[in-house]
Amino acid sequence: MELSLETLKKIDEVIPKYPEKRSAALMVIHFVQDELGSISDETCSWIAEKLDLEPINIKELITFYPMLRETPWGKKHIRVCRTLPCALRGSYKTCKVLEEKLGVMEGHVREDGEFSIEFMECLADCGEGPVVMVDEQTFENIEGKKAEEFAELILEEKLDSSKSFTSYEDALVSNNSKSKKSQNK
Amino acid sequence: MIKKKTPKERRIILKHADDPSYSNKISCYLKNDGYSMLKKAFKMKPEQIGEEVLKSGVRGRGGAGFPAGMKWKFLDRKSGKPIYLICNADESEPGTFKDRQIIYKDPHQLIEGMMIAAYAIQAKQAFIYIRAEFFEGARILENAIAEAKSKNFCGENILGSKFSCDLIVHRGAGAYICGEETGLIESLEGKRPNPRIKPPYFPAVLGLYQCPTIVNNVETLCNVKHILEIGGEEFSKIGKPNNTGTRIWCVSGHVQKPGYYEFECGALTLGEMIYDVCGGLLPGRTLKAVIPGGSSSKILRADERFTGKLKDGTDFDWGIEDIPLDFDGPASAGSMSGSGGIIVMDNSVDMVEAMANINAFYAHESCGQCTPCREGSLWMRKITKRMCSGDAREEDADLLLSVANQIEGRTICAFGEAAAWPTQSFIAKFRDEFEEKAKGDSNKPTLQLI
Numbered sequence: 001m002e003l004s005l006e007t008l009k010k011i012d013e014v015i016p017k018y019p020e021k022r023s024a025a026l027m028v029i030h031f032v033q034d035e036l037g038s039i040s041d042e043t044c045s046w047i048a049e050k051l052d053l054e055p056i057n058i059k060e061l062i063t064f065y066p067m068l069r070e071t072p073w074g075k076k077h078i079r080v081c082r083t084l085p086c087a088l089r090g091s092y093k094t095c096k097v098l099e100e101k102l103g104v105m106e107g108h109v110r111e112d113g114e115f116s117i118e119f120m121e122c123l124a125d126c127g128e129g130p131v132v133m134v135d136e137q138t139f140e141n142i143e144g145k146k147a148e149e150f151a152e153l154i155l156e157e158k159l160d161s162s163k164s165f166t167s168y169e170d171a172l173v174s175n176n177s178k179s180k181k182s183q184n185k
Numbered sequence: 186m187i188k189k190k191t192p193k194e195r196r197i198i199l200k201h202a203d204d205p206s207y208s209n210k211i212s213c214y215l216k217n218d219g220y221s222m223l224k225k226a227f228k229m230k231p232e233q234i235g236e237e238v239l240k241s242g243v244r245g246r247g248g249a250g251f252p253a254g255m256k257w258k259f260l261d262r263k264s265g266k267p268i269y270l271i272c273n274a275d276e277s278e279p280g281t282f283k284d285r286q287i288i289y290k291d292p293h294q295l296i297e298g299m300m301i302a303a304y305a306i307q308a309k310q311a312f313i314y315i316r317a318e319f320f321e322g323a324r325i326l327e328n329a330i331a332e333a334k335s336k337n338f339c340g341e342n343i344l345g346s347k348f349s350c351d352l353i354v355h356r357g358a359g360a361y362i363c364g365e366e367t368g369l370i371e372s373l374e375g376k377r378p379n380p381r382i383k384p385p386y387f388p389a390v391l392g393l394y395q396c397p398t399i400v401n402n403v404e405t406l407c408n409v410k411h412i413l414e415i416g417g418e419e420f421s422k423i424g425k426p427n428n429t430g431t432r433i434w435c436v437s438g439h440v441q442k443p444g445y446y447e448f449e450c451g452a453l454t455l456g457e458m459i460y461d462v463c464g465g466l467l468p469g470r471t472l473k474a475v476i477p478g479g480s481s482s483k484i485l486r487a488d489e490r491f492t493g494k495l496k497d498g499t500d501f502d503w504g505i506e507d508i509p510l511d512f513d514g515p516a517s518a519g520s521m522s523g524s525g526g527i528i529v530m531d532n533s534v535d536m537v538e539a540m541a542n543i544n545a546f547y548a549h550e551s552c553g554q555c556t557p558c559r560e561g562s563l564w565m566r567k568i569t570k571r572m573c574s575g576d577a578r579e580e581d582a583d584l585l586l587s588v589a590n591q592i593e594g595r596t597i598c599a600f601g602e603a604a605a606w607p608t609q610s611f612i613a614k615f616r617d618e619f620e621e622k623a624k625g626d627s628n629k630p631t632l633q634l635i
Contacts, residue, residue, distance in 0.1 A: 017353055019267075019310060020394060025375035030317070030356055051375070064377045065358030066549075067317050079318075083279045084480055084542045084634070085437035085528055092633040121361065121546055122279045123318050126437035126526065127444045136320035169321040172209070172289055 001042050007035045011050065021051050025061060029068060037072030066120065074109045074116035076154065078102070079133040083122040086129035094130040094147040095119050101151035115154075125168065134159060137167035192453040192461070195423075197431050198407050199447045202290040209325055211332035214293035220338050222413045226301045227344050234305035238409060240417030242429040246283075247273055247364070247402035248479065248524045249599075250512045253409075257306055257399060259389035266396040270308035270350075271373065272299055274315040274322075274403050275357055277364035278479035279546060280526025283433040283445050284403035288315070288322040292329035296352065298406040300339055301413060303350040306399055311352045314369050317359050326354045361550035365598050366400040368552065379554040380598035404433060424450030427496070428511035432522075436463050438529040439470060448510065455514075456506025459529060470531035474614070475505060477515040478523025480543050481603035483610035491518040520610070536615040537577075537622050538634035540608065541569035545635065547604035558601045561592040565608055573635050577622035585619075586612050 003011075010031045015024045028047055033039055039047070039062050041055070048055045062068045080086075080095040095106055098117055104110035106119040125131045128140030130147075134154060142150050146164075153159040201207040201217060214220070226234055239254030260268065272295065276284040287295055295313075303311045315323050330352050333339040341349045360378055362368040367386055368378035370393050385391055392398025408430055412420045421429045428450035437443045441464030455475065459465065466472060472487040485491075491503040495517060508514045515522045530539065548566035553559040565588055572581055589608035592601045612619060 017351070020374070022375035023355075023373055026358055026372065027356060030358070053375075057375075060377055061358075061375075064552075065360050067359035082542075083546055084476075084539065085280050085526075087542050087634045088438045088528070088530065088534070088539075088632070090632070092635075120359070121549055122277065124276045124282050124285055124316060126280050126282050126528075127435060129437065129443075133318070168289075172321075 001036070001040070001046060003032065003035060007031050015051070022053060022057070025051055025053070025058065026065075029058065029061060033069060038069040040070070072109075073118070074104070074113055076115050077135055078115065078117045078154070079120050079123065080106070080117065081121075081123040081125075081129060081131040082119045083126075085126035086123075086131055089129035089141075090143045091130035093144060094132065094142050097147040098132070098151050101148065101155065128168075134167075137169055139165055139167055192448065192457055194447055194462075195431055195449050195452070196447045197411050197423075198294070198404060198433060199286060199291075199445070202286050207290070209290060209292050209329065211293055211329065211336065214291075215336075219293055220297055220333075220336070222410045223297050223300055223304075223338055224344060225413055226304055227346055227348070231305045231307055234301060234409075234413065237412055237417035238305070241408075241412040241420035242427065243405065243408050243412060243420065244429070244512055245402055246404035246408070246432065246525070248278060248481075250522065253401060253405050256389060256401070259387065260306055260399060261390045261397040262307075264390075264397060267309040268306055269393045269396055269398040270299065270303045270306060270311040271366075271369065271393065271398060271400045272311070272313040272403060272406055273364065273366065273369060273400050274313050274319075275364040275369065276316055276319075276403070277361040278481065278524040278526055279543075280435060280437055280476065280479045280528045281524040282435050282437075283525060285319065285322065286433070286445055287403050287407060288319060289325060292325050293333065294407050294410065295326075295403055296329055296333050296339060298408070298410040299352065300333075300343065300350065302399070302401065302406055302409050303352075304343070304348055305409075307348075308350055308399070311350055312373060313352065313354050314363065314373060315354060315356055316363075317356045323354050323356050330354065360552075361546075362552045362598075362600060365600060368598065369400060370398065377552070379552050380600070382597045424452070425511055425513075428513055432511070432525055434458065434510060434525045434527055436527045436529065439467055439531040439533070440529050441465055441467065451509050451511035451514070453510055454506060455508040455510060455527070456504075458510055458527065459506070463529075466529075466531050470533060472505070472529070473532045473534055474530045474536070476520075476526075476528040476530075476607075477508070477518075478521045479526040480528065480546065481606060482515070482523045483520040483606050484614060485515075485518060485520055486614040489614065493517060533630070533632050535573075535630035535632070535634070536611060536618045537569060537572050538630060538632075540611045540619075541566070541573050541635040543607045544569045544604075547600075547607075551600065551604065555596040555601065557592045557595040558604060561588045562604045564588050565604070570635060572619070572622050575625070577619075577625075579620070579623045581623065582612050582616050582619040 044058045045055045102115045106117045109116040132142045244250045367381035372378035388398040544566040548562040551562045589605040593605040
């Protein structure tokens with residue numbers, strides 16, 4: 001297992017911030033997973049040692065928390081919100097469209113490792129459902145026909161430059177979230 | 186009938202959030218008089234701030250609605266152990282998306298509120314526990330904290346005083362149970378978030394590292410700043426007695442304009458919210474049901490009457506549209522305002538499917554510590570899912586009810602109730618649809634929910 005100097009630095013900086021070392025566990029796991037994509041048994045032991053813990057103390061976290069992984073997701077990971085408010089706005093259909101277009105079932109990684117889809121629980125943006133996250137970007141109102149166009153753009157790697165879809169995060173940066181949102185509707 | 190004017194939003198917490206010229210940078214916050222309340226706070230005695238919060242009557246915005254000032258009063262100050270402050274930014278109750286607006290658009294408001302609260306309770310260390318799906322939100326908070334530190338609003342010797350309090354952004358990892366305060370504390374200690382039993386583990390006495398700890402919601406902590414600004418007494422006049430201040434209501438589901446709206450408590454009814462503020466239902470649809478306070482709260486049927494006596498002794502007889510939007514209104518109607526997440530459902534919804542959707546959520550999110558919840562939530566998911574796959578049985582409604590009744594009140598934390606209440610209320614109000622399923626309905630709903 002090899003970690004970049006940057007990740008190692010982040011880990012060494014975060015641990016002493018906490019009154020007790022063990023508290024840093026989730027943050028350290030996040031840093032490592034951000035780089036490696038998942039936490040193997042070997043990595044578990046390494047993190048445990050860093051925090052003066054037993055490997056099981058890390059393993060029990062990886063196997064409990066939904067966002068911690070023992071195997072990596074695809075290069076692009078798509079999260080579709082499944083919970084009631086998004087479902088009322090058609091998220092089951094959205095998920096199906098994405099599955100068909102990207103060629104992978106939810107909960108799985110496409111054979112070539114390019115894409116994975118997760119039909120997951122509440123993303124806390126219920127007023128703009130169906131909500132879809134592509135890696136760390138949040139896209140709102142991805143329903144019906146829009147889901148097809150959205151999937152095409154992901155496939156063509158043109159989502160970032162697309163004018164039809166601006167993520168919640170990018171809309172904030174451009175500092176006019178309100179006006180952009182209303183254009184999208 | 187006299188036509189009333191549409192009630193107007195009163196934005197205190199979200200005053201700047203959607204102003205296009207406003208940003209989440211400290212320069213912008215300072216231009217808008219930011220951190221002036223922190224300066225005011227440091228000229229006061231810590232107890233005085235607690236008194237103001239108590240006088241304000243502000244109730245917790247996370248779901249339980251417990252008076253924040255009272256929570257602070259319970260803090261064990263005699264033990265000599267360090268005191269901790271935790272901001273619950275897990276925002277995990279389905280239907281709720283208010284804290285997101287504050288974190289992403291006005292993070293300094295939260296930091297100022299937290300630092301005032303930390304000074305008031307004399308916390309040694311403060312944490313923001315943020316849901317991991319808010320990737321950018323965590324970065325925004327990190328940057329904002331760095332900015333605040335550079336201006337001495339946070340960290341060592343705040344504003345040149347002897348008081349120091351560092352602030353750490355701690356990311357969760359996608360578990361709903363971390364919104365439960367003792368589960369959150371376990372998670373922050375680096376463990377599985379299995380909630381602790383109360384008593385003895387009241388956080389104010391035995392919280393983080395078994396030290397006195399205050400856990401408050403994002404919106405509650407922001408209110409602390411405004412209480413100082415307005416004054417506890419004046420703040421208590423906003424809204425209604427026992428329901429003070431504003432609330433950010435999050436409306437989702439089948440309305441024309443879903444979104445977040447901040448109103449004085451009790452300023453409008455559920456009907457006004459749905460029809461006037463949110464533009465009514467989608468074309469051609471009729472209202473079927475509303476879940477008024479996040480998915481854990483009991484569902485209300487559009488055509489039922491709610492009657493009883495209010496706390497002040499007056500009788501009420503409400504239709505669903507008449508329910509006042511404050512803490513006590515939805516509670517009087519047999520549900521709760523919870524986290525303020527209003528989920529609206531129209532006649533396109535098959536209630537058994539909606540139930541199955543909710544049950545799948547709770548089955549996924551049960552921490553598994555208590556048997557009734559772990560097993561019961563899974564059975565409720567299984568049964569409702571089977572019912573939606575064309576295999577419903579006549580006895581299913583009673584079976585579901587018996588499972589739910591055996592969860593409620595038999596678990597360490599309130600997740601048991603959160604999982605049981607939806608099933609109990611769906612069956613109480615829509616039993617006909619559950620029984621209809623067993624007769625093999627031919628018209629498959631067009632909207633898929635499970």
